[in-house]
Amino acid sequence: MYIRQEDKPREECGIAGICGQAEAANLVYLMLYALQHRGQEGAGIITSNELGFNAVRGTGLVADVFDENKLATLFGSVAIGHVRYSTTGPSTEKNAQPLMVEYSRGNLALAHNGNLVNAEKIRNTLVQEGSIFQTSADSEVLIHLLARSREKEFLEALSTSLLQMEGAYSVLLMNDDTLIAIRDPYGFRPLALGKVGEAYVVASETCAFDLVGAEYVRDVEPGEILLINKKGLRSHRFAPKPKRQAHCIFEYIYFSRPDSLIFGHSCWEARRRLGRMLAQENENPADIVIPVPDSGVCTAIGFSQEADIPFEMALIRNHYIGRTFIEPSQSIRDFGVKLKFNVVKEAVKGKRVIVIDDSLVRGTTARKIIKMIRQAGAKEIHMRLSSPPVKYPCFYGMDFPTRKELIAATHSQEEIAKYLRVDSVAYLSHEGMLKAMVEDENNFCCACFNGDYPVDFNERHEKSAREIVSKEMDQQRIS
Ligand code: SF4
Numbered sequence: 001m002y003i004r005q006e007d008k009p010r011e012e013c014g015i016a017g018i019c020g021q022a023e024a025a026n027l028v029y030l031m032l033y034a035l036q037h038r039g040q041e042g043a044g045i046i047t048s049n050e051l052g053f054n055a056v057r058g059t060g061l062v063a064d065v066f067d068e069n070k071l072a073t074l075f076g077s078v079a080i081g082h083v084r085y086s087t088t089g090p091s092t093e094k095n096a097q098p099l100m101v102e103y104s105r106g107n108l109a110l111a112h113n114g115n116l117v118n119a120e121k122i123r124n125t126l127v128q129e130g131s132i133f134q135t136s137a138d139s140e141v142l143i144h145l146l147a148r149s150r151e152k153e154f155l156e157a158l159s160t161s162l163l164q165m166e167g168a169y170s171v172l173l174m175n176d177d178t179l180i181a182i183r184d185p186y187g188f189r190p191l192a193l194g195k196v197g198e199a200y201v202v203a204s205e206t207c208a209f210d211l212v213g214a215e216y217v218r219d220v221e222p223g224e225i226l227l228i229n230k231k232g233l234r235s236h237r238f239a240p241k242p243k244r245q246a247h248c249i250f251e252y253i254y255f256s257r258p259d260s261l262i263f264g265h266s267c268w269e270a271r272r273r274l275g276r277m278l279a280q281e282n283e284n285p286a287d288i289v290i291p292v293p294d295s296g297v298c299t300a301i302g303f304s305q306e307a308d309i310p311f312e313m314a315l316i317r318n319h320y321i322g323r324t325f326i327e328p329s330q331s332i333r334d335f336g337v338k339l340k341f342n343v344v345k346e347a348v349k350g351k352r353v354i355v356i357d358d359s360l361v362r363g364t365t366a367r368k369i370i371k372m373i374r375q376a377g378a379k380e381i382h383m384r385l386s387s388p389p390v391k392y393p394c395f396y397g398m399d400f401p402t403r404k405e406l407i408a409a410t411h412s413q414e415e416i417a418k419y420l421r422v423d424s425v426a427y428l429s430h431e432g433m434l435k436a437m438v439e440d441e442n443n444f445c446c447a448c449f450n451g452d453y454p455v456d457f458n459e460r461h462e463k464s465a466r467e468i469v470s471k472e473m474d475q476q477r478i479s
Helices: 024-034 068-072 119-128 140-148 154-162 207-212 250-255 267-281 297-307 335-340 364-375 413-420 430-435 459-469
Strands: 014-019 042-049 052-059 078-084 099-103 106-116 167-174 179-183 192-196 199-203 215-219 224-229 232-237 288-291 315-317 341-343 352-357 380-385 424-427
Touching (some): 014 024, 014 179, 024 042, 024 199, 024 207, 042 106, 078 106, 099 140, 106 119, 140 154, 154 179, 179 199, 199 207, 199 224, 250 267, 335 364, 364 380, 364 413, 413 424
Parallel strands (some): 288 352, 352 380, 380 424
Antiparallel strands (some): 042 078, 099 106, 179 224, 192 199, 192 215, 224 232, 315 341
């Protein structure tokens, strides 16, 4: 049995690229380390030099895929890389990105973060017309659209291809000498531009820049294609600005690293403000505040400061389990969560404890953590969540379970408290969440909280869509 933290939406992908650096592969390799939290199922780097492309891709963590010898094969001053969590397609070596093809315009490599809602429709049409797909990754459709385009100029071909794609995509492309960064018109996923020396770098999060000594320049704009080569930087807008943007608010709440700038703003500050807001909105009868590490830490600090309740690191997380720990015996119950977290008994014994987490998805892990805190001697346990109830699935690249598995979609707050076995549970309100953000509230996608999906989904998601649109509440109850 594999150990997974079932209570969390799992991370999507991370991408990084560089142009104009003799050590391109080494720098992308380091940037992928910084982005490892965004995907642990596969990693890859492709470089370009005058002899063509060089690729190393595989399944597992960055440390599993690369070693000194493999990195030494990656010649060239342009490189793109990818860490993968498979929201579409199985996690096989074949699906590891960046993807790479040779077509009428030369070599092309692609790394993608996000999820296309119309990929299946495009794919079916292309297959019927004779296209042969190499992978099950939804982003492969862009390569086919580009290869089939009748436009003479590459930029025109790329723009018309992108206009056929719907959904969330931050993409890095690389041809023989150019790094190309693209963000969908709604800007669901982050993508930042930086500079190290004379070279430009692009990455999902700016924590990757810090590792290689790059300075943040700006975000790749939604609807923008950035072409970067020896001649410098060229910007092209391929789609008009939509009436609203749809930055994924969950990037601030949970997915991104707190040391990153996300959509141009500090994730660390956003989390502290979420914590402060959460403290303001609720009664907080407690002696100590403890975070569920790591994502709850910044929020709990903000909460503790606002509520004037001491912060304690009473839950200790083991970071060294890896992805493939095998449970030695089926008879050892809750072993997985115990392996990942332990409680400092001296910190909680006899205390009224507030436990801060960012979100509740299924509730299964939280329930086990609460049990451990109770067994360690806590007098009262109050759960506080720095986001509103997650009631709807995500179709834009985050791997949430179906609606009937989302505990807040099928249970009242009282039922959730009973299931978790806590003395109280409270969520941050939707208004409070938006108030904690610096950006305008119209800039965000909040669909997993309110069901207001910025981009329509079709076919592949029809079943789920019907499920959402219908107001029938699932009667399933956790016994
Ligand atoms: S539905 Fe939720 S997780 Fe998905 S993009 Fe929107 S805010 Fe992010």
